Amino acid sequence: xxxxxxxxxVIARVHRQFLQADGPTDVITFEHGEILVSATTAMKxxxxxxxxxxxxxxxxxxxxxxxxxxxxxxDAADATAMWRAQEEVLQAVWARD
Numbered sequence: 001x002x003x004x005x006x007x008x009x010v011i012a013r014v015h016r017q018f019l020q021a022d023g024p025t026d027v028i029t030f031e032h033g034e035i036l037v038s039a040t041t042a043m044k045x046x047x048x049x050x051x052x053x054x055x056x057x058x059x060x061x062x063x064x065x066x067x068x069x070x071x072x073x074x075d076a077a078d079a080t081a082m083w084r085a086q087e088e089v090l091q092a093v094w095a096r097d
Contacts, residue, residue, distance in 0.1 A: 001033040001068065003061055008040035027060040035064030055094055062089045 006014075008024035014036060015021050015028060026045070028036045037060040039053070046056040063086050073079040 001035065001065075003035045003037065003064070005037055005039050005057065008038050011036055011038040011041075027064050029064040029067040031068075033068060035061060035068075037061060037064065055090070058094055059086065059090050062086050062093075 011028060012022075012024040015023065015025050018030075019028070024038055024041055026038055026041045037057055039057065042056040042060060043053050046053045049056070063082070066082055066085055066089075067073075071078075071082045071085060073082045
């Protein structure tokens with residue numbers, strides 16, 4: 001597994017190239033084990049949620065690892081289940097700032 005922390009500019013380019021979607025996103029996971037997370041998005045969202053950028057980046061990494069382990073988030077029910085799993089893992093490994 002490889003994790004890369006990139007800018008919104010880089011993740012937007014990858015988002016377009018591999019997923020045919022415009023704009024930046026928080027995390028992209030490839031089946032071969034590469035996870036890209038956007039530091040820019042993490043900084044923005046962390047400020048909105050009043051938590052650390054490090055914790056938000058950890059959330060994206062957990063999200064990517066869940067994808068690598070078969071979790072899906074394409075429909076609302078799957079997204080809700082995945083969000084719950086993600087937050088449970090994050091809570092277990094990272095004390096609230």
